[in-house]
Structures are given as structure tokens and as C-alpha cells.
Amino acid sequence: MVTFTNLTRAPEIGANSYLLRAGEHSVLLDAGMHPRQDGWDATPLLDQIPEDLETILISHAHHDHIGSLPLVTAAHLGAKVLMTSGTAALTEPLLHNSVNVMTRQRRELGRTDYPLYTHRGVDDSAVTWELANLNRPIRVDSSEFEFVLHDAGHVAGSVMTEIRAENHRALYTGDFNLQRQTLMLPCQHPPGPFDTLIMETTRGAQAAVPGQDRTFFEEGLLAGIRQTFERGGAVLIPxxxxxxxxxxxxxxxxxxxxGKIPKAPIYIGGLGRVMTEVYDRQRTLNPRQHGGLRLIPEAQPETFDPRRLPNLRLRGGHIYLLSSGMMTPHTTSHTIARLFFPREHDSIFFVGYTDPASPSGLLRKAGQGGKVDWGESGTLPVRCEVRYFDLTAHATREDILRWACEEIQPSRVLLVHGDPDAQAWFASQMALQRPKMEIVQPPPGQPIPLFSQTP
Ligand SMILES: [Zn+2]
Ligand SMILES: [Zn+2]
Incomplete structure (x- = not known):
């Protein structure tokens, strides 16, 4: 029997990591780090990974899927680590950046357990990674498992993982999108039916509004930028x-x-520039739209130096595309936002998920005319415009529901990567549409059958 163990500590978008086991053979799907927890609480249940782990498959280069990888590879030197070239090229600089962030937190917050791993640890991990191609069966020596990676349409290099074992097929979606973005194409999932679907549920608590599709939000963002410029304002996009x-x-x-917006200077952060260079180098290796577009030489973004912040004077007609997206304290977007708050003609536009408890979430809730708790700066009045345009990299819950029930038609569904209310929506809707489907919210740390046990 093949078992599946959820190594995430709670049903949430946390430290994603899942263990598959068939007899002596074991495979780890992702090795993430929780974005809002600290120290060892932010890691998955690492002590449940068997010593003789054979294979690690990484779905994509977001922190909640790769953040613990150096810890896992150091503890399991014999494991084969597989990912696409896009994921590898993005993961290495992102993990080095994580070391820098943890080292800073050790200094600023006195966290003596940080960093959980070092730059040397990232380098040692990276030499063990092997590049895997899309759409080709991958067999690991002596293993019971066979895998096929399919483009997930989420970020460069992202994949869905098809798992074949014991004459059954399972599909682990990772994070995926069924619609296009500006660069990413819709996912290229394999045809169903599958026996088991291991499915992300990120947007399960967020209903799509009819007519408010990707194009609607793109046009809204561009109109918002035009209006801000017309009144002499600057735009911050975290x-x-x-x-x-x-x-x-x-x-x-x-x-x-x-000609939809004027040619205005666009600033991006240092890490954003490094990531953009990787996107440029990978442009023909990943399925995407605008495959010939090289963002650095053609869009010509300027690199923002955070050392300018203390003396910075905002200029109308400039766009600041700065991280972090959650406006975490001490990041550039958090610090620069204070300059936007007092200026009615400026705008802060959100374009992605904002955790309600994060500074981004608090600012969205406060809105123009409200007041926001801005950490060390105290409570600040918000006079600038604040708006949200949903340019998500995840499939909508309505798309996923239809896709899962009609195209993948699994007999067993394991709900992961979502908060309890998001998982509950999928569980109830899928039970309504497919009463015979087994719908499971895998309990942390408990092995359960990957495939249905009822004949
Ligand atoms: Zn992701
Ligand atoms: Zn994720």
C-alpha cells in the first residue's frame, strides 16, 4: 500500500511538505517553510521523514515549498532531488536571500537559533539537485514510483506532479493556474481520470465575481495608474x-x-532584479507567452536602492514595484509606504493575496481615509488611494471545482495548501457534485492511504 503523510503542521498554507511511502521506498513532495511562523515552528514535521528517503520532488520556487530544502538534503544525503531548470535557477538565489533574512533577524530580534541554515548549506544542497524535464516519465532506481512533471502555469518552472505506483495514478497539483497570466500560460495538465488528486485549495474561501476576470483587473490596474499620474501622483505596488x-x-x-499608460520609470528591488534576470534567461525554456520578451533590456526597470529611503522624495509619474508583497516590517515596500500615506494624489495598489494579519492586509482593510497600525511608526492616517486588483497566480475555486469533478474525476481527493474555511468549501461542494468521491483533509503527521481502499 502507498501511504501519504501530510508533514505540514496544520491545515493551512504553511510549510508544504508531503511524504509518500511504498514499502521501503519513500518520496518527499516539496520542503517548504511557513511564511508567518518563526524558527523551527516554521519547518514541516522533519523528524517524520525516514532516514533512507530516496527522492525529493520540488514543485516550484516559492518559499512555502522550498524554504526547508537545505535542512532536508543535509539530513538525507542519499536522496535524489529533482526539479525543473526554472525552479533550480530561481531556488538558489531565493534560499541565499532566506539566509540573509534569517541572519538579519538574529541580529535585530536576538534569535539565537537563526539562521537555520547557512550560505554554505545552500551551496551544499544545490550541488545535489538534478534537472528534470517536463512530460517525460522519471524513474528513480529501484523505486516503486514513476513520475511525470507537467507545467503548472503558476510561476516560471512550476509543475504538477503525476505519480504512478501500484498500477494507480495520482496527481499532486502543487500551486497551479487554469487561466493565463501575462507571462504564464494556463497549466498543461495531463488528461484524467486519476485515482487520487492531491489538490491545493488556496482560494477556497474566495468567491469569483462574474465578469471580474483577469482582463477586468488588468484594465482596472492600468486605469488606476493613469488616473494617479493625471493628478501628479506616484504608484506603489507591493x-x-x-x-x-x-x-x-x-x-x-x-x-x-x-499607449495605455505613459512611459514612466518603474523601480524594482534588488532581489526582484535578480529574479527578473533568471526569468529572462529561462524565457525559452519554460512554456509561457511573450517567449521572446527580455524584461531587463526591454522594459528597462530601474533598481531601487533602499539606502535612498531616508532622503527619498516621491516623484509623480513613477511606479515603485517593490517587495515584500505582504509589506513585512523592515522590507522596502513597508518603509516606503509611510511616504505615500500622507499624499492624497498617490496610490498603493495591491495585485495579489494579502494575509489579513499582515501589514498589507491591515492597510487594505483600513483603506483611504482610515488609520493603520504601522509597527514601529505607530498608527498612521492613510490619505493615499488604496485599491486591490486580483492578478492571482492561483486557479479560482470555481475553475478548480469544475476541473476536478469533470476532467480529473478522482475517486479520492486529498485537500492541502489552504486554510480550514477554504478546505471546507471544497469538501462541501465536491461532496454535492460527486457524492461517491472520498474527500479527505489529511491530518498532520498521520499516514493515510494514497489510493482508495474500497474496490
Ligand atoms: Zn506558489
Ligand atoms: Zn504555495
């Missing part, structure tokens, strides 16, 4: 350095070519 920075930069570049 983004993650990888994925969202490149998607929005590509959107703004296209809009400038089409």
Missing part, C-alpha cells in the same frame, strides 16, 4: 520578488507599448 514582479513588469511594459 509584490513578491519572484513571480508577481515579472508578471506586473510584463503587463506594464505591454501597456506602455500599446
Amino acid at each position: 509584490v513578491f520578488a519572484m513571480g508577481k514582479t515579472q508578471e506586473v513588469l510584463a503587463l506594464l511594459h505591454q501597456a506602455r507599448i500599446e
Whole structure:
């Protein structure tokens, strides 16, 4: 029997990591780090990984899927680590950045357990990684398992993983998108039916509004930028350095070519620039739109130096595309936002998920005319415009429901990567549409059958 163990500590978008085991053979799907926990609490249940782990498959280069990888490879030197070239090229600089962040937190917050791993640890991990191609069966020596990776349409290099074992097929979606973004194409999932679907549920608590599709939000963002410029204002867009920075930069570049926004300077952060360079180098290796577009030489973003912040004077007609997306304290977007708050003609536009408890979430809730708790700066009045445009990299819950029930048609569904209310929505809707489907919310740390046990 093949078992599945959820190594995430709670049903949430946390430290994603899942263990598959068939007899002596074991496989780890992702090795993430929780974005909002600290120290060892942010890691998955690492002590449940068997010593003789054979294979580690990484779905994509977001922190909640790769953040613990150096810890896992150091503890399991014999394991084969597989990922696409896009994921490998993005993961290495992102993990080095994590070391820098943890080292800073050791200094600033006195956390003596930090960093959990070092730059040397990242280098030692990276030499064990092997590049895997899309759409080709992968067999690991002596293992019971066979895998096929399929483009997931989420960020560069992202994959869904098809798992074949004991004459059954399972599909682990990772994070995926069924619609296009500006650069990413919709996922290229394999045809169903599958026996088991291990499915992300990120947007399960967020209903799509009819008519408010990707194009609607893209046009809304561009109109918002035009209006801000017309009144002499500047625009801040808080983004993650990888994925969202490149998607929005590509959107703004296209809009400038089409005359939808004026040719204005666009600033990105240092890590955002490194990630954009990787996107440029990988442009023909990943399935994507605008495959010929090189963002650095063509969109010509300027690199923002955070050392300018103390003396910075905002200029109308400038766009600041800066991380972090959650506006975590001490990041550039958090610090620069204070300059935007007092100025009615400026705008802060959100383009992705904002955790309600994060500064981004608090600012969205406060809105223009409200007051926001801005950490060390105290409570500040917000006079600038604050709006949200949903340029998500995840499939909507309505798309996923239809896709899962009609195309994948699994007899067993394991719900992961979502908060309890998000998982509950999928569980109830899938039970309504497919009463015979087994719907499981895998309990942390408990092995359960991967495939249905009822004949
Ligand atoms: Zn992701
Ligand atoms: Zn994720």
C-alpha cells in the first residue's frame, strides 16, 4: 500500500511538505517553510521523514515549498532531488536571500537559533539537485514510483506532479493556474481520470465575481495608474520578488507599448532584479507567452536602492514595484509606504493575496481615509488611494471545482495548501457534485492511504 503523510503542521498554507511511502521506498513532495511562523515552528514535521528517503520532488520556487530544502538534503544525503531548470535557477538565489533574512533577524530580534541554515548549506544542497524535464516519465532506481512533471502555469518552472505506483495514478497539483497570466500560460495538465488528486485549495474561501476576470483587473490596474499620474501622483505596488514582479513588469511594459499608460520609470528591488534576470534567461525554456520578451533590456526597470529611503522624495509619474508583497516590517515596500500615506494624489495598489494579519492586509482593510497600525511608526492616517486588483497566480475555486469533478474525476481527493474555511468549501461542494468521491483533509503527521481502499 502507498501511504501519504501530510508533514505540514496544520491545515493551512504553511510549510508544504508531503511524504509518500511504498514499502521501503519513500518520496518527499516539496520542503517548504511557513511564511508567518518563526524558527523551527516554521519547518514541516522533519523528524517524520525516514532516514533512507530516496527522492525529493520540488514543485516550484516559492518559499512555502522550498524554504526547508537545505535542512532536508543535509539530513538525507542519499536522496535524489529533482526539479525543473526554472525552479533550480530561481531556488538558489531565493534560499541565499532566506539566509540573509534569517541572519538579519538574529541580529535585530536576538534569535539565537537563526539562521537555520547557512550560505554554505545552500551551496551544499544545490550541488545535489538534478534537472528534470517536463512530460517525460522519471524513474528513480529501484523505486516503486514513476513520475511525470507537467507545467503548472503558476510561476516560471512550476509543475504538477503525476505519480504512478501500484498500477494507480495520482496527481499532486502543487500551486497551479487554469487561466493565463501575462507571462504564464494556463497549466498543461495531463488528461484524467486519476485515482487520487492531491489538490491545493488556496482560494477556497474566495468567491469569483462574474465578469471580474483577469482582463477586468488588468484594465482596472492600468486605469488606476493613469488616473494617479493625471493628478501628479506616484504608484506603489507591493509584490513578491519572484513571480508577481515579472508578471506586473510584463503587463506594464505591454501597456506602455500599446499607449495605455505613459512611459514612466518603474523601480524594482534588488532581489526582484535578480529574479527578473533568471526569468529572462529561462524565457525559452519554460512554456509561457511573450517567449521572446527580455524584461531587463526591454522594459528597462530601474533598481531601487533602499539606502535612498531616508532622503527619498516621491516623484509623480513613477511606479515603485517593490517587495515584500505582504509589506513585512523592515522590507522596502513597508518603509516606503509611510511616504505615500500622507499624499492624497498617490496610490498603493495591491495585485495579489494579502494575509489579513499582515501589514498589507491591515492597510487594505483600513483603506483611504482610515488609520493603520504601522509597527514601529505607530498608527498612521492613510490619505493615499488604496485599491486591490486580483492578478492571482492561483486557479479560482470555481475553475478548480469544475476541473476536478469533470476532467480529473478522482475517486479520492486529498485537500492541502489552504486554510480550514477554504478546505471546507471544497469538501462541501465536491461532496454535492460527486457524492461517491472520498474527500479527505489529511491530518498532520498521520499516514493515510494514497489510493482508495474500497474496490
Ligand atoms: Zn506558489
Ligand atoms: Zn504555495
